[in-house]
Amino acid sequence: MLLQPYKGFFDGKGLGDTKKIFKERRNKMKKLKKRTRSMGIAFLFAFWLWPALGLAMDNGECLDCHNDEGLTREQGRGSLFVDAAQFHDSAHHGQGIMCIDCHADIAELNYDNDVPHAKNLAPVACSSCHEAEQDAFANSVHTQISSKGITMTCYACHDYHYATPLAAASVGQRDNNFCAKCHNPYQSHDWLPKKEEHFAFVECTVCHVPEVQRHIHLKFFDLVTNQFYKGEDILAILGLGSDQFMPMIDTDNDGTISRPEFEILELMLRQKNVHAIFHAELVAEMAPVAHQVMRGGAERNCEKCHTAESPYFEAVSIVLTKEDGGVDHHQVDRGVLKSYSLSHFYLYAGTRVKLLDMIGILLIGGAGCGVLGHLAIRIVTLRGRRQKKEKS
Numbered sequence: 001m002l003l004q005p006y007k008g009f010f011d012g013k014g015l016g017d018t019k020k021i022f023k024e025r026r027n028k029m030k031k032l033k034k035r036t037r038s039m040g041i042a043f044l045f046a047f048w049l050w051p052a053l054g055l056a057m058d059n060g061e062c063l064d065c066h067n068d069e070g071l072t073r074e075q076g077r078g079s080l081f082v083d084a085a086q087f088h089d090s091a092h093h094g095q096g097i098m099c100i101d102c103h104a105d106i107a108e109l110n111y112d113n114d115v116p117h118a119k120n121l122a123p124v125a126c127s128s129c130h131e132a133e134q135d136a137f138a139n140s141v142h143t144q145i146s147s148k149g150i151t152m153t154c155y156a157c158h159d160y161h162y163a164t165p166l167a168a169a170s171v172g173q174r175d176n177n178f179c180a181k182c183h184n185p186y187q188s189h190d191w192l193p194k195k196e197e198h199f200a201f202v203e204c205t206v207c208h209v210p211e212v213q214r215h216i217h218l219k220f221f222d223l224v225t226n227q228f229y230k231g232e233d234i235l236a237i238l239g240l241g242s243d244q245f246m247p248m249i250d251t252d253n254d255g256t257i258s259r260p261e262f263e264i265l266e267l268m269l270r271q272k273n274v275h276a277i278f279h280a281e282l283v284a285e286m287a288p289v290a291h292q293v294m295r296g297g298a299e300r301n302c303e304k305c306h307t308a309e310s311p312y313f314e315a316v317s318i319v320l321t322k323e324d325g326g327v328d329h330h331q332v333d334r335g336v337l338k339s340y341s342l343s344h345f346y347l348y349a350g351t352r353v354k355l356l357d358m359i360g361i362l363l364i365g366g367a368g369c370g371v372l373g374h375l376a377i378r379i380v381t382l383r384g385r386r387q388k389k390e391k392s
């Protein structure tokens, strides 16, 4: 299999008339074949020609036809369009995976035929490269439901052409793109106060996959614009390359951002006029085991998370995306969670007793508000209701 850069990826072809492109392609390939034949068989295997022959199978070749929004199957419906730009940004393209690495049964493109490859291709086996994920998934409630006649593929959750790198994704991006496609967590979890907060900052798999390693990602949140900054935004604001970040921040060079060093980072941001607070997200480590979603046995013990000693908070990191699309986890001293700018992070606000008191107050307060609110609505709507009664 040839792994090579994609020539002619964005050559702008493939957006026009499909038939015309077919013809052009076919003519081009015929010419190429003629030329190679006349050059003699010895040259054919000359190493400098090898890449030219490989050209027939690079992504650009497939996209010449498949980046056409109008391309459909002869029989049956369903678009055959693959968005080149979106594919370009995908995790697979970033790792040099080509069309034919997944559509592995296409051995060659034959332009003598209308369709240069078999019309019916074998289903793609994600497991050919992701065996560990497949094994973990086979162990989950989502595979067990196959006994009910429901078969879930990998791409029930992941996009097959446009899977984006997940390591730096926020809780919202991870859960909304996956679990929330099928589950509405607000319909259950009634034992959990502040559902919105928990679903925003605790990834579903953190509670639902008993085996997974958990850790804290610190996210920069801008109070002025009301949005999260991505890692690359932060680097851009500081004017640093990803390699320059740690040498600049971690002044004692111990590989961990200590509390004083963290405060300097905040100061640097403020000097750039960015008033960010840090939010702590509780995420599952990016590992195959994250696929082992189980029925029952999910985490519901408040103290597991809301105590200073929680084992979940051993790994605290800032996640920054590098220029090449890779991701760096920079370790941060967990003492940082006590910092004032992280006041949103509840557990460190005080002792456990204080915390539970607060929750008590919140719950009572919440119930009180509910009763008062109901009364207020009754009073406001009183006249309307009376009028209705009189009419009837």
Ligand code: HEC
Residues within 6 Å of the ligand: 021, 022, 025, 057, 061, 062, 063, 064, 065, 066, 072, 073, 074, 075, 080, 099, 100, 103, 106, 109, 114, 115, 116, 117, 119, 120, 121, 122
């Ligand atoms: C000359 C145009 C052309 C090129 C080049 C081309 N395809 Fe296709 N492809 C088609 C057409 C047309 C169909 C629809 C066939 C049909 O009518 O069912 C198709 C169908 C497909 C399908 C769906 C098959 C199925 O079982 O439903 C896949 C997957 C596919 N192509 C992948 C590729 C890949 C990967 C490449 C590059 C190695 C490629 N194609 C190159 C024209 C092309």
Ligand code: HEC
Residues within 6 Å of the ligand: 059, 062, 063, 066, 079, 080, 081, 082, 087, 092, 097, 098, 099, 100, 101, 102, 103, 121, 122, 123, 124, 155, 160, 161
């Ligand atoms: C990570 C694996 C992967 C890569 C890389 C990949 N495909 Fe696919 N492709 C799939 C899967 C999975 C399907 C769904 C049907 C199946 O299982 O074969 C699919 C379906 C298709 C289809 C049918 C229409 C559709 O969207 O369902 C076309 C056409 C296609 N691919 C073309 C391409 C082209 C062109 C490239 C390269 C730019 C490419 N694929 C790269 C996995 C991949």
Ligand code: HEC
Residues within 6 Å of the ligand: 126, 127, 130, 133, 134, 137, 142, 152, 153, 154, 155, 156, 157, 158, 166, 174, 178, 179, 203, 205, 283, 284, 285, 286, 287, 288, 289, 290, 291
């Ligand atoms: C029920 C939804 C779901 C299904 C189905 C699913 N995944 Fe995932 N996958 C996830 C989530 C969520 C993550 C992020 C892990 C985390 O939370 O840390 C992930 C992460 C990944 C990763 C990156 C982490 C790693 O293991 O390196 C890969 C690769 C992956 N999935 C491949 C697959 C494959 C292959 C399949 C099919 C066997 C599959 N996924 C099926 C939800 C799913």
Ligand code: HEC
Residues within 6 Å of the ligand: 091, 092, 095, 097, 101, 102, 124, 125, 126, 127, 128, 129, 130, 154, 155, 158, 159, 160, 163, 164, 165, 166, 167
């Ligand atoms: C030809 C090998 C190959 C095939 C087939 C393949 N992948 Fe991948 N995939 C990779 C490589 C290599 C990476 C990047 C390294 C990694 O994260 O494991 C990757 C990364 C991913 C990621 C992103 C993980 C992250 O780090 O954020 C997901 C999600 C994923 N693959 C899902 C799938 C799904 C779903 C399929 C089937 C449609 C599939 N892959 C088929 C090789 C493959």
Ligand code: HEC
Residues within 6 Å of the ligand: 141, 142, 145, 150, 152, 156, 157, 178, 179, 180, 181, 182, 183, 204, 205, 208, 293, 294, 295, 296
């Ligand atoms: C494609 C749809 C789909 C997606 C996406 C999906 N699920 Fe499911 N999930 C199901 C189905 C179907 C069941 C089985 C329901 C049943 O048996 O009653 C299920 C069952 C479950 C159960 C067990 C429920 C019980 O009754 O105890 C949990 C927990 C769960 N899913 C969590 C998740 C999480 C976490 C994610 C995201 C990583 C996710 N699901 C993504 C469809 C989905």
Ligand code: HEC
Residues within 6 Å of the ligand: 175, 179, 180, 183, 184, 185, 188, 189, 192, 198, 199, 202, 203, 204, 205, 207, 208, 294, 295, 296, 297, 298, 299, 300
């Ligand atoms: C703080 C931990 C926690 C978080 C976060 C969480 N869950 Fe749950 N979830 C539970 C517990 C505990 C149950 C009760 C059943 C059990 O023990 O599995 C449950 C039950 C469920 C069920 C079964 C519901 C039913 O009707 O019985 C589904 C489905 C589910 N969760 C999906 C999700 C999804 C999707 C997310 C992310 C948006 C999520 N959960 C986030 C702890 C959590």
Ligand code: HEC
Residues within 6 Å of the ligand: 191, 192, 193, 194, 197, 198, 201, 202, 206, 207, 279, 280, 281, 282, 299, 300, 301, 302, 303, 304, 305, 306, 344, 345, 346, 359, 362
């Ligand atoms: C899996 C870990 C986990 C579990 C279990 C959990 N929480 Fe949380 N909780 C969090 C995280 C993370 C946040 C969000 C912190 C933030 O806002 O930065 C949070 C937020 C909260 C908040 C809102 C704090 C605020 O500042 O608004 C309350 C109240 C709360 N939790 C109470 C509870 C109670 C009561 C339970 C048990 C029924 C519970 N939590 C179980 C992790 C958890």
